[in-house]
Amino acid sequence: MPSVCFYFQVHQPMRLRHYTVFDNDQRYFDDYKNAAICRKVANKCYLPANRLLLKLIEKHRGRFRISYSLTGILLEQLQMYSPEVLSTFHALAQTGCVEFLAETYYHSLSFLYSRHEFVEQVKKHADTIEDLFGQRPKVFRNTELIYNNELALLVEAMGCFDAVITEGADHILGYRSPNFVYRPKGCKHLKLLLKNYSLSDDIAFRFSNRHWVEWPLTASKFSQWVNAVNGNGHVVNLFMDYETLGEHQWEDTGIFEFMRHLPEEVLKHPDNNFKTPSEVAASYEPIGEVDVRHMISWADTERDLSAWLGNPMQSNAIHELYRLEKQIKRANDEQILSDWRRLQVSDHFYYMCTKYFSDGDVHKYFNPYDSPYDSYINYMNVLDHLQRRCAGSSIQAVPRPSHADVSSMSVAN
Amino acid sequence: MGRNEEGEHIRVFMLGWEFPPFISGGLGTACYGLTRAMDQLGVKVTFVLPKTVESEYVTHVKLLSPRSCKTPGSHRSTDCDLTNVIFKTISSPLQAYATPESYNERLEESLRLRAEMGENQTGDDLDRGGDYGGDMYREIRRYATMAVRLARSEQFDVVHAHDWMTYPAGVAVAAVTGKPLVVHVHSTEFDRSGEHVNQVVYDIEREGMERAHKVITVSHYTRSIVISRYGISPEKVEVVYNGVERNGSWSVGEASIKREEKLVLFLGRITMQKGPEYFLHAAKKVLEVMDNVKFVMAGSGDLMYRSVELAAQLGIGHKVLFTGFLRGDDVRKIYQMADLYVMPSVSEPFGIAPLEALDNDVPVIISKQSGVSEVLRHALKVDFWDVNEMANKIVAVLRYPPLQMTLRNHGNFEVRKLRWKDAARQCASIYEQLLVPA
Numbered sequence: 001m002p003s004v005c006f007y008f009q010v011h012q013p014m015r016l017r018h019y020t021v022f023d024n025d026q027r028y029f030d031d032y033k034n035a036a037i038c039r040k041v042a043n044k045c046y047l048p049a050n051r052l053l054l055k056l057i058e059k060h061r062g063r064f065r066i067s068y069s070l071t072g073i074l075l076e077q078l079q080m081y082s083p084e085v086l087s088t089f090h091a092l093a094q095t096g097c098v099e100f101l102a103e104t105y106y107h108s109l110s111f112l113y114s115r116h117e118f119v120e121q122v123k124k125h126a127d128t129i130e131d132l133f134g135q136r137p138k139v140f141r142n143t144e145l146i147y148n149n150e151l152a153l154l155v156e157a158m159g160c161f162d163a164v165i166t167e168g169a170d171h172i173l174g175y176r177s178p179n180f181v182y183r184p185k186g187c188k189h190l191k192l193l194l195k196n197y198s199l200s201d202d203i204a205f206r207f208s209n210r211h212w213v214e215w216p217l218t219a220s221k222f223s224q225w226v227n228a229v230n231g232n233g234h235v236v237n238l239f240m241d242y243e244t245l246g247e248h249q250w251e252d253t254g255i256f257e258f259m260r261h262l263p264e265e266v267l268k269h270p271d272n273n274f275k276t277p278s279e280v281a282a283s284y285e286p287i288g289e290v291d292v293r294h295m296i297s298w299a300d301t302e303r304d305l306s307a308w309l310g311n312p313m314q315s316n317a318i319h320e321l322y323r324l325e326k327q328i329k330r331a332n333d334e335q336i337l338s339d340w341r342r343l344q345v346s347d348h349f350y351y352m353c354t355k356y357f358s359d360g361d362v363h364k365y366f367n368p369y370d371s372p373y374d375s376y377i378n379y380m381n382v383l384d385h386l387q388r389r390c391a392g393s394s395i396q397a398v399p400r401p402s403h404a405d406v407s408s409m410s411v412a413n
Numbered sequence: 414m415g416r417n418e419e420g421e422h423i424r425v426f427m428l429g430w431e432f433p434p435f436i437s438g439g440l441g442t443a444c445y446g447l448t449r450a451m452d453q454l455g456v457k458v459t460f461v462l463p464k465t466v467e468s469e470y471v472t473h474v475k476l477l478s479p480r481s482c483k484t485p486g487s488h489r490s491t492d493c494d495l496t497n498v499i500f501k502t503i504s505s506p507l508q509a510y511a512t513p514e515s516y517n518e519r520l521e522e523s524l525r526l527r528a529e530m531g532e533n534q535t536g537d538d539l540d541r542g543g544d545y546g547g548d549m550y551r552e553i554r555r556y557a558t559m560a561v562r563l564a565r566s567e568q569f570d571v572v573h574a575h576d577w578m579t580y581p582a583g584v585a586v587a588a589v590t591g592k593p594l595v596v597h598v599h600s601t602e603f604d605r606s607g608e609h610v611n612q613v614v615y616d617i618e619r620e621g622m623e624r625a626h627k628v629i630t631v632s633h634y635t636r637s638i639v640i641s642r643y644g645i646s647p648e649k650v651e652v653v654y655n656g657v658e659r660n661g662s663w664s665v666g667e668a669s670i671k672r673e674e675k676l677v678l679f680l681g682r683i684t685m686q687k688g689p690e691y692f693l694h695a696a697k698k699v700l701e702v703m704d705n706v707k708f709v710m711a712g713s714g715d716l717m718y719r720s721v722e723l724a725a726q727l728g729i730g731h732k733v734l735f736t737g738f739l740r741g742d743d744v745r746k747i748y749q750m751a752d753l754y755v756m757p758s759v760s761e762p763f764g765i766a767p768l769e770a771l772d773n774d775v776p777v778i779i780s781k782q783s784g785v786s787e788v789l790r791h792a793l794k795v796d797f798w799d800v801n802e803m804a805n806k807i808v809a810v811l812r813y814p815p816l817q818m819t820l821r822n823h824g825n826f827e828v829r830k831l832r833w834k835d836a837a838r839q840c841a842s843i844y845e846q847l848l849v850p851a
């Protein structure tokens with residue numbers, strides 16, 4: 001009896017403005033561009049998708065269940081630029097069929113560089129989610145599904161999580177199937193949920209590809225693939241970016257129609273059901289242990305960290321960033337701390353990737369810069385300014401309107 | 414590759430410029446690189462170039478002249494590895510990069526020198542085919558007449574002319590022999606003179622392109638100029654990118670001594686087209702935030718003195734060094750010293766120099782108004798007029814070693830993919846298309 005477990009990642013980076021070595025102010029972010037993109041994606045994806053899923057949940061009276069991971073940096077932007085999206089998320093939370101997952105507030109790579117900062121961000125995120133949606137997250141997913149044994153141990157030691165999520169990468173599973181619950185090596189209670197990347201990517205990447213032999217993908221065809229898991233798996237974990245619905249796969253590809261019919265098609269088989277990650281963890285016992293010594297992620301074909309840390313610029317930028325941690329925290333200035341944390345968003349380092357730059361590909365689609373070099377130069381100029389601000393050296397702090405912290409805001413019903 | 418209808422190797426009558434070791438810029442480098450690669454493909458090339466007449470008077474510079482070989486007027490290559498190339502020279506004061514104005518100045522100078530020396534040189538004047546004392550346009554026509562005379566004794570399938578001064582010769586040779594004409598556009602009057610276009614030069618270029626069966630441009634940037642400003646029909650214009658002759662260093666550079674002072678290099682002719690003033694304005698901005706930098710302008714040109722003055726005016730005279738024209742080993746040396754190469758060209762049809770810089774492990778900033786920015790990804794790009802951004806990028810490269818390292822490593826690798834062999838193949842396939850009976 002396979003359970004279908006949907007988890008959508010919802011995130012928008014806060015893009016930097018063009019900042020040269022000659023600039024000397026504290027406006028690091030491109031408010032105009034961030035607002036425009038946030039509203040565009042809200043209209044193409046967040047609003048129509050939220051409304052559709054809300055309808056489906058109501059229609060299936062508790063049998064259709066989903067989960068989200070919303071980054072803090074996204075929530076801040078939604079509050080500023082598209083508060084109506086927050087209202088629809090709030091409505092989804094009220095159905096009782098939607099689970100919200102935990103992650104680092106700033107969609108950061110902090111686990112790799114500062115455990116202390118990592119724990120603080122996870123806590124800040126959990127507080128925010130609880131304030132907004134009235135539930136404290138019980139399942140953790142790390143930025144870009146970056147994972148190894150140590151991450152699982154730390155998450156278990158934090159004492160507030162039942163499960164952790166990562167990529168069902170071939171090289172960690174070998175012959176084993178991602179369609180079961182596992183135990184991370186060294187953990188006693190924590191459970192591990194693995195993404196079924198094959199079925200997930202059928203929706204997220206291949207759905208509109210006309211050269212794909214399975215095109216066009218219909219809800220009934222997809223449901224048959226789910227049914228085929230019957231007897232050799234407990235759960236089908238469909239993890240993907242929420243922007244798949246309407247933004248990566250445009251409305252005219254039929255992606256919304258596909259989603260509209262998927263629940264009823266899946267539920268036609270009496271053994272199938274939908275579960276959220278917490279429910280999966282509660283329903284199934286681990287069938288084995290998974291040992292992940294090296295870092296994995298859900299990115300590119302390599303499923304490693306090379307998209308963020310593959311070249312000397314990326315590694316230099318991130319080391320310089322975390323080297324500032326003590327200094328930043330000693331400064332005891334909310335605005336400085338917030339700016340430093342916003343610079344931790346993993347996208348900044350993704351933009352500096354030279355891996356596929358020569359071929360120009362998916363990386364380019366998400367990149368506001370013409371080249372990885374431009375992105376590094378811009379980032380380093382901002383970081384340099386932040387450092388000087390922090391050192392309090394001769395730069396006069398200019399007061400600017402501070403963006404309200406999301407954790408203290410209210411949502412209209 | 415490179416066969417004619419009968420399956421024999423194609424023979425090209427090529428009207429070109431400059432051969433080593435006397436190369437003054439990208440045009441000569443391109444002619445040499447392309448011809449060498451064609452030689453390796455087995456294409457037979459008769460390479461025709463003007464023989465500089467100054468060589469008879471100016472003795473401290475060793476120039477290619479009939480005296481350096483035994484049989485005047487015709488000789489095999491001085492490069493002994495060129496087996497399919499025959500060189501023919503036509504006595505003429507034409508030079509790559511000459512303008513009608515510079516031509517007149519130079520001619521007066523050489524006539525004055527001749528008068529001073531008072532020597533009777535008439536013995537060498539026999540092959541000149543008449544008086545060359547007129548202006549440049551007359552000389553270009555005379556060059557065409559001489560080329561036709563030369564072509565009559567040659568066997569070839571196609572005529573290939575490089576840049577505007579040889580277009581009339583190409584047109585004339587093609588007309589007389591009935592062979593197809595290819596003109597190769599390395600630069601246009603719009604690149605050289607901005608909007609102050611010399612109408613006569615423009616007309617010569619336009620006629621050459623119109624009469625040609627194919628127009629080859631060195632970039633899409635230039636292709637669009639050829640189409641939009643010369644009204645040439647797009648299907649006739651093809652892009653063949655230049656390559657780079659690999660002789661870069663693998664060993665040097667990495668272990669170079671850490672110098673306290675950084676060096677930013679401008680290398681090229683100091684002319685309006687190359688944007689020297691933007692380089693200096695950017696230098697001024699860089700020096701506002703960094704002190705340990707020197708700027709080197711290597712090259713000569715009609716804006717050289719203006720640039721020296723401008724540097725002084727900007728108050729950065731002590732930070733800018735002018736080396737004059739560099740060649741051979743000196744170029745290598747300056748590359749080894751440089752931390753960064755900047756090409757701020759206002760309009761650059763291609764731009765071989767940045768490829769050479771990368772080949773020498775020097776990272777580059779290039780203007781977006783250049784053909785080479787179409788083929789280089791691992792370079793920093795700026796609009797030539799945006800001195801603020803140019804300075805921003807210069808500072809970043811000098812300040813952040815990881816940026817320099819990544820640019821250098823990827824750039825050096827990327828340059829290796831740009832080969833003259835590919836350019837020669839493309840030219841050969843264009844010849845083949847022209848030789849197929851319609």
